[in-house]
Amino acid sequence: MNDTIKKVVVVGGGTAGWLSAALLKKVLGQTVELELVESESIGTVGVGEATIPPIRMLNNVLGLNEADVIRETKATIKLAIKFENWRVKGEGYFHTFGSPGRSYAFCHFHHFLNRARQQLGESSSIWDYDLNYLSAIEGRFAKMDVTDPILDMPFAYHFDASLYAKFLRKVAEQAGAVRTEGTIVDVTQHPGSGYIQGVRLANGREVTGDLFIDCSGFRGLLIQQQLNTGYIDWSHWLPCDRAIAIPSERHEHTLPYTRSIAHTAGWQWRIPLQHRNGNGHVYCSNYMSDDEALAVLKNNLDTAPLADPNFIKFKTGRRRKQWNKNVIAIGLSSGFLEPLESTSIHLIQSAIVRLLHLFPHQGINDSIMSEYNAQSALEFEQIRDFIILHYHVNERDDSQFWRDVRNMDVPERLRHKIDLFRQNGRLFNEHNDLFLDASWLQVMQGQGITPQDYHPMAKSIPQDKLIDMLKTIRKIKQDPVAQLPTHDEFLAKVCGN
Incomplete structure (x- = not known):
């Protein structure tokens, strides 16, 4: 199909629908018409309330004022996730958005710390060198204007997802998006190509378009019910299938x-x-x-x-294609990964950004679709493997569930990553991996994987200087914490109460 894309139709509201509408209109402006169809009678899942730092960049692109977002969505600050009882019952660790220690070329900080722990009896952990962790356990936060990256403190938000969707609706409509209320009762397709031509509403009106964004949730109204795209089931790796x-x-x-x-x-x-x-x-x-x-x-x-x-x-997995014909599935219609690492809203964000990079202005073709689907598949698989890591590397013996996930076969890419870290502490990022080395480090160490060796560069520092270096970095990280307001004080100031 080589027709110019003049109109985009978003099917479904909620966070997925209104985030898609807001970002597409913000970036593409008047070059495309955008209509969103939703029904007040159809609810949304609406429990995704935790985010990760890239959402701040998204809000900036949309021109949103951070204080307004915090006030309007009843948001709080998120510095980390605390995992409790995951390795063994009664024990916990943090996965923060920060990076422990200081960055060094060719050799991560944790290699120096591992050497000190193995040879010199050092008792500190990687989290003692993490500003996000130190602030989180003290319940403190403020945005810091720093020039030294060692004091960076990345953060995200907890917010009410339904309020965020309402906030985005205002943004999208101000940018020119048109909302249509109605329940879809039928879908029309081109008899030759099978492309979606329009959706018919209960009141008889037909909404037509050139490109359709399916944000209809688990049911996948267009991507699955109409186009029968298929689903790749990952429940053999991630067996949880219910939430309350x-x-x-x-x-x-x-x-x-x-x-x-x-x-x-x-x-x-x-x-x-x-x-x-x-x-x-x-x-x-x-x-x-x-x-x-x-x-x-x-x-x-x-x-x-x-x-x-x-x-x-739910069933953990993804659509066989996120883009099929002239339909792109975004949100729950595209697949589902349990919200263990707060990736649900990010997957919406990255899907829209990917579409904008590959937007088929002069018409849809196979090369654009295949590239979109390849990038989507890789992203889902990388996040999937990171979530599997939490389950698989456990030492719990109190239930059959934990024994089974510990003994299951895991994807080869994940197996290699675990083995490499266990042998010598090395971590390597794959292309566009959402979770950087610091994230893999914290979860692997938190789940009890201790590297047997460390990088030879860590031996280049004399023992006394190594201990001094660790003390200095620890002090640099600890000093700002006492000067920060409490989290509640920060929120009261932002919200004016």
Whole structure:
């Protein structure tokens, strides 16, 4: 199909739909017409409330004022995720957005620390050299204007996803996006090419377009129900297939990090917002009934519930093609990876950015589609492997679930990465891997993988100078923390109360 793309139709609202509409109109402006079709009667999953740092760049591109975003979405700051009970019960570690220590060419900081721990009896951990961690455990935060990258403190947000979608709707409509209310009852296709021509609403109106963005959630109205694209099932690696979400009253002190608490057959999230807490239990129905899972969640709420539980069924995996004919699946319609590392909204963001890079202004062709699908597949697989790591490298022996995920075969790429780190502490990023070396380092060490060796460059420093270097870096990281306001003080100042 070589027709110029003049009109884009977004099917479905929520975060996926309105983020797609806002960013497409912001970047493409009046070169394309954009219409979003949604129905107030169709709810959204709406439990994705934690994000990762690239969302700040997205908000900047959209021209959003950060203070407005924090106020309008009831947002709090996220410096890290705390993983509790994942290696063994009763133990925890942090995956922060920061980088431990100081960067060195050819040799990561952790090699120097590993040498000091192995040879000199050093007892500090990598987190003692991480400003994000030190601030998180003290409950402190402020944006710091620094020139030395050693003091960078990357952050993201926890927010109410439904409020974020409403905020984005205003942005999209101000940029020229048109919203149409209606329930889709039929889809028309070109008899020759099979391309989608339009969607027919219950009131009889047909909305036509040249390119369709499917943001219809798990049902995949266009990408699956109409085009029968197919799905690659990853539940043999990530067997959790259920979630229960319950909001609860806000906690007295607002933590600047997400909590991920492993239970018998899955894990629980705790996400602090300004007006409430987000809570959920992700679990595997082969090992735990819905009633048992609900009891676990209710027994582990630290504040009173505010609503009835919301039960969600899912299957981990992805569409065989994220782009099929003239339909691009974005959000839950494109696939699902459990929200262990808060990647759901990021996958929406990256899918739209990828589309903008490859936008078929002069018409859709196979090379554009195949490149989009190849990049999408790689991104899903890289995030999948990082999530598998948390499950697979565990030492729990208190339930069959944890024994089974420990003993399962894992993707070869992940197996190689684990073996390489275990042997000599080396980490290598693949092309466009969302999770950088510092992330892999923290999860591997947190899950109990200790490198047997370290880089020879770490031997180049005399022992006394190595200890002095570690003390100096630790002090540089620790000194700013006491000067920071508490997280709640920061929020009160931003929100004017």
